Amino acid sequence: MKTVICPYCHKPIEKREQLVTVSNLFRIRPYHNICYEKVEQETKTIWSFWTPLNGTVGMIRFVILLGLTLWFLLTDALGLGGELIGVISLYNVMIHVTSFCLYEKKVPK
Numbered sequence: 001m002k003t004v005i006c007p008y009c010h011k012p013i014e015k016r017e018q019l020v021t022v023s024n025l026f027r028i029r030p031y032h033n034i035c036y037e038k039v040e041q042e043t044k045t046i047w048s049f050w051t052p053l054n055g056t057v058g059m060i061r062f063v064i065l066l067g068l069t070l071w072f073l074l075t076d077a078l079g080l081g082g083e084l085i086g087v088i089s090l091y092n093v094m095i096h097v098t099s100f101c102l103y104e105k106k107v108p109k
């Protein structure tokens, strides 16, 4: 099994509770929670678009996005604008799923 390496300290992430996955548009990165805190402090102004994917906050966002995706893609709500929101939500749902398959699944609890 391939280990997940933290891009900040270049050490493997061994436990699920240490893992923080964050996304910025097309990129997904796995960090140790302590490393991510440092990254956040160092790059606050430039990288403020990184959003955490896992944990409670990420899970709640995932459920909301999934709901939005289904609602806007399966109904005619808001017409074309609704479809656009649906596609953007779908993209975010895919990011969450990708992050889970790529990183979270590989890190033991």
Ligand SMILES: [Zn+2]
Pocket: 006, 007, 008, 009, 010, 011, 031, 032, 035
């Ligand atoms: Zn690290």
